[in-house]
Amino acid sequence: MKWGIIGTGNMGSMLTTSLIRSGAAQADEITIYNRSSKKTAKLKEAFEDLDVAKTLPALCKACDIVFICVKPHDYKSIIEQVEGELHEHHCVVSITSPVSVEELEEKLSCQVARVVPSITNHALAGVSLFTFGSRISTDNQKLLREAFHHFSTPVEVEEAHIRVSSDIVSCGPAFVSFLLKEWISAANRVAGISEEKATQLTEQMIVGLGELFSQEIFTLEELMEKVTVKGGVTGVGLQALEDHTGELFVEMFKATQAKHREDKQSIEL
Incomplete structure (x- = not known):
C-alpha cells in the first residue's frame, strides 16, 4: 500500500x-x-x-x-x-x-x-x-x-458532531494549554511561586493525570472523589471553580460552532 x-x-x-x-x-x-x-x-x-x-x-x-x-x-x-x-x-x-x-x-x-x-x-x-x-x-x-x-x-x-468532537480532540490541547497557563499565572500572583516552578509542577501533574486515565485507574468522577476530602482544601477549591466558571465553556463551544458554520459557507469545492 x-x-x-x-x-x-x-x-x-x-x-x-x-x-x-x-x-x-x-x-x-x-x-x-x-x-x-x-x-x-x-x-x-x-x-x-x-x-x-x-x-x-x-x-x-x-x-x-x-x-x-x-x-x-x-x-x-x-x-x-x-x-x-x-x-x-x-x-x-x-x-x-x-x-x-x-x-x-x-x-x-x-x-x-x-x-x-x-x-x-x-x-x-x-x-x-x-x-x-x-x-x-x-x-x-x-x-x-x-x-x-x-x-x-x-x-x-457522525457529521453532526464532527465540529464539537474536533474541538475536544484536535483543538482541545490548545484550549487546555491556555487554561493551564492561566492556572500557572494565578499560582504566581496569589501564592508567590515562580512561574518556572509552577510550570514544572503543572506539566508533571498533567503527565501523571494522563497515565491514570491511560491505565484506566480512575474515571473523572472517581478521581475527583479520591482527591476530595470533606471539609478539605480540594473541596474549597472545587467550589470556587464551580462558582466562577460560569458560561466559559458554553461560550467557547458557541464560538467554534459559529466559526464552523462560517467556514462551511465560505468554502467552495
Whole structure:
C-alpha cells in the first residue's frame, strides 16, 4: 500500500512522522508533496527513504491512499489538479472538519474518507476522528483504522458532531494549554511561586493525570472523589471553580460552532 501526503505543514508533517515512527508505514511507502520544497526537504532529511513528488498528478499515480493536508480554502485548487488522476481504487482522505465526505464525493469519483488527527498523535497517543464516505470499501476502512490505531485511538463520528468532537480532540490541547497557563499565572500572583516552578509542577501533574486515565485507574468522577476530602482544601477549591466558571465553556463551544458554520459557507469545492 502506498500513501500520499499533500501538504507538509504542521498536520501533514505530523501525520507523515506518526505513520513512520509508529510502524504504520515505512518511509519508502510514503510520497509527499508541498508547494514549498523547504518543508519537504526537512522531512526528507529526517526520513531519507521518503519519496518527494514534483507534481500532484505524479503523487496520485504513485499512491493508493491520498491525504489532503491543506487549509480548507485550498481544497478546490487541489481537487481541480488531482480529480483527473484519481480512479476507483484510490481513496482520498480529508483531515479538516469543514469539508464533509459528501462534498468530496460530489467532486471525486474515487473512495473518500475524513480523518481528523490531533497534535497528541505526535506522542503516539490521543484520538483520531473517522467519517467514511458511501463508496469506501470495507478493506480500505479496515486499512485506515489499523494504520491510525498504531498511534491513536480511532473513533467514528457522525457529521453532526464532527465540529464539537474536533474541538475536544484536535483543538482541545490548545484550549487546555491556555487554561493551564492561566492556572500557572494565578499560582504566581496569589501564592508567590515562580512561574518556572509552577510550570514544572503543572506539566508533571498533567503527565501523571494522563497515565491514570491511560491505565484506566480512575474515571473523572472517581478521581475527583479520591482527591476530595470533606471539609478539605480540594473541596474549597472545587467550589470556587464551580462558582466562577460560569458560561466559559458554553461560550467557547458557541464560538467554534459559529466559526464552523462560517467556514462551511465560505468554502467552495
